[in-house]
Amino acid sequence: xxxxxxxxxxxxxxxxxxxxxxxxxxxxxxxxxxxxxxxxxxxxxxxxxxxxxxxxxxxxxxxxxxxxxxxxxxxxxxxxxxxxxxxxxxxxxxxxxxxxxxxxxxxxxxxxxxxxxxxxxxxxxxxxxxxxxxxxxxxxxxxxxxxxxxxxxxxxxxxxxxxxxxxxxxxxxxxxxxxxxxxxxxxxxxxxxxxxxxxxxxxxxxxxxxxxxxxxxxxxxxxxxxxxxxxxxxxxxxxxxxxxxxxxxxxxxxxxxxxxxxxxxxxxxxxxxxxxxxxxxxxxxxxxxxxxxxxxxxxxxxxxxxxxxxxxxxxxxxxxxxxxxxxxxxxxxxxxxxxxxxxxxxxxxxxxxxxxxxxxxxxxxxxxxxxxxxxxxxxxxxxxxxxxxxxxx
Amino acid sequence: xxxxxxxxxxxxxxxxxxxxxxxxxxxxxxxxxxxxxxxxxxxxxxxxxxxxxxxxxxxxxxxxxxxxxxxxxxxxxxxxxxxxxxxxxxxxxxxxxxxxxxxxxxxxxxxxxxxxxxxxxxxxxxxxxxxxxxxxxxxxxxxxxxxxxxxxxxxxxxxxxxxxxxxxxxxxxxxxxxxxxxxxxx
Numbered sequence: 001x002x003x004x005x006x007x008x009x010x011x012x013x014x015x016x017x018x019x020x021x022x023x024x025x026x027x028x029x030x031x032x033x034x035x036x037x038x039x040x041x042x043x044x045x046x047x048x049x050x051x052x053x054x055x056x057x058x059x060x061x062x063x064x065x066x067x068x069x070x071x072x073x074x075x076x077x078x079x080x081x082x083x084x085x086x087x088x089x090x091x092x093x094x095x096x097x098x099x100x101x102x103x104x105x106x107x108x109x110x111x112x113x114x115x116x117x118x119x120x121x122x123x124x125x126x127x128x129x130x131x132x133x134x135x136x137x138x139x140x141x142x143x144x145x146x147x148x149x150x151x152x153x154x155x156x157x158x159x160x161x162x163x164x165x166x167x168x169x170x171x172x173x174x175x176x177x178x179x180x181x182x183x184x185x186x187x188x189x190x191x192x193x194x195x196x197x198x199x200x201x202x203x204x205x206x207x208x209x210x211x212x213x214x215x216x217x218x219x220x221x222x223x224x225x226x227x228x229x230x231x232x233x234x235x236x237x238x239x240x241x242x243x244x245x246x247x248x249x250x251x252x253x254x255x256x257x258x259x260x261x262x263x264x265x266x267x268x269x270x271x272x273x274x275x276x277x278x279x280x281x282x283x284x285x286x287x288x289x290x291x292x293x294x295x296x297x298x299x300x301x302x303x304x305x306x307x308x309x310x311x312x313x314x315x316x317x318x319x320x321x322x323x324x325x326x327x328x329x330x331x332x333x334x335x336x337x338x339x340x341x342x343x344x345x346x347x348x349x350x351x352x353x354x355x356x357x358x359x360x361x362x363x364x365x366x367x368x369x370x371x372x373x374x375x376x377x378x379x380x381x382x383x384x385x386x387x388x389x390x391x392x393x
Numbered sequence: 394x395x396x397x398x399x400x401x402x403x404x405x406x407x408x409x410x411x412x413x414x415x416x417x418x419x420x421x422x423x424x425x426x427x428x429x430x431x432x433x434x435x436x437x438x439x440x441x442x443x444x445x446x447x448x449x450x451x452x453x454x455x456x457x458x459x460x461x462x463x464x465x466x467x468x469x470x471x472x473x474x475x476x477x478x479x480x481x482x483x484x485x486x487x488x489x490x491x492x493x494x495x496x497x498x499x500x501x502x503x504x505x506x507x508x509x510x511x512x513x514x515x516x517x518x519x520x521x522x523x524x525x526x527x528x529x530x531x532x533x534x535x536x537x538x539x540x541x542x543x544x545x546x547x548x549x550x551x552x553x554x555x556x557x558x559x560x561x562x563x564x565x566x567x568x569x570x571x572x573x574x575x576x577x578x579x
Contacts, residue, residue, distance in 0.1 A: 006405045081435060112543055116458040123466025127438060130473050134431060146477060153470055173544040185543035187455075
């Protein structure tokens with residue numbers, strides 16, 4: 001059968017996109033089970049363990065429950081915007097996966113501006129959260145959305161600066177040549193992975209710390225979950241959502257840690273690099289899993305911050321650290337680079353040796369400046385409930 | 394890359410182009426016609442995204458990514474913030490008597506824009522390469538620019554025109570400081 005070119009191209013593209021999107025959604029479903037089990041473990045309880053071995057079929061039960069629930073739209077709501085918001089929140093998560101290399105030759109799109117694409121596309125989720133909150137016509141949803149927008153645009157700044165620090169370490173762009181090589185810029189993700197002879201986590205740990213903190217704020221999980229602070233706001237911007245729309249919001253929210261881990265692995269942990277008996281794809285998945293677990297650990301450990309603490313942390317803390325990192329890395333590169341603009345492995349090690357002490361000192365200094373000292377923490381005031389118990393007895 | 398050559402490849406591009414162009418123009422009209430400020434902001438976002446799509450079709454990936462990053466990610470969010478602070482969101486624009494002069498001006502501007510875009514002798518890639526006026530080295534360079542715009546844009550932006558680039562940043566910084574000075578108490 002002789003297919004026309006555009007049809008063959010379209011079918012191939014559709015098939016690949018279908019596989020990748022379904023893989024992402026399935027792994028998100030599995031991840032909800034993992035997160036709940038692991039959180040249970042962290043909090044000394046069991047977590048979902050009834051349906052299937054170790055409760056593995058729990059996501060299936062959740063999906064069936066969410067789909068069969070009534071899908072209500074409040075009278076006050078702006079109907080089209082209310083309906084579109086969950087889809088818009090899910091969209092950037094799936095788009096990011098399209099440009100990430102899972103192996104040297106396995107990726108959906110080899111985009112020359114990969115990392116810029118990721119930064120741009122993820123900023124769409126801010127709009128989705130705002131639309132969801134505004135269109136609900138509910139004060140709590142509105143407050144959650146306002147906090148969300150303020151927080152997300154604040155944390156985009158240190159995140160972009162941390163990425164800029166990483167991009168300085170990537171070698172210069174390779175121009176196109178006559179043999180059909182299309183040329184590759186240093187913004188392309190495959191180029192970033194390729195240049196990590198030493199993982200960038202080792203070379204610039206400060207950028208890693210800033211990026212991880214900013215990214216966990218971007219996906220708005222504890223300690224940064226002011227967007228849906230249950231104790232104050234009902235459940236924030238998706239208070240009015242139910243049924244399948246709520247399910248799509250939850251899907252996007254649970255996909256965020258996976259996508260964030262994929263980006264962190266690509267930028268800082270050498271992406272698909274590994275040693276030879278194990279294939280690159282397996283290395284990639286292993287690294288992603290480790291990062292997911294670390295992010296979950298952070299989530300399980302810290303309590304929620306207040307909104308003013310969150311904003312102060314972004315502008316007074318992470319912003320300064322990111323600029324310091326950019327300055328230090330740029331200075332080092334100015335002195336260490338070879339004549340064609342690349343960095344030898346030896347100079348990368350040297351940079352690591354300089355950057356680790358710089359990181360430790362700057363983080364400790366920042367903690368002293370921003371945090372309470374150990375001695376002058378405010379006395380915890382007894383809860384009003386304590387008196388009630390005393391009186392009852 | 395020229396549009397509408399009649400081959401199957403460009404048929405696909407043509408379809409995409411028309412979808413993007415129509416949605417961009419329709420949502421741009423909806424921005425100015427919409428009574429609800431929030432809806433208008435949403436249509437503006439759609440219009441921005443469609444323009445980014447046009448940049449992709451023109452092989453300007455860098456511009457497309459920057460368009461999404463700055464216009465969709467930053468400017469639209471700022472507009473949404475302004476919507477949050479506005480009391481009368483669903484009131485529509487206040488009426489005024491300048492509809493006729495503005496209409497004439499718009500028609501004139503449209504006519505000039507169409508005349509310029511039709512009349513200009515555009516430097517198209519294919520015609521330049523096939524005209525034989527450029528040496529093969531230069532031709533390779535031009536093809537390289539088309540396949541990978543990022544290094545070229547970077548070189549122009551932060552080497553050749555770095556002064557203009559930095560002056561623009563200083564202008565933005567000055568406006569931020571000015572805004573802060575305006576809202577400062579005391």
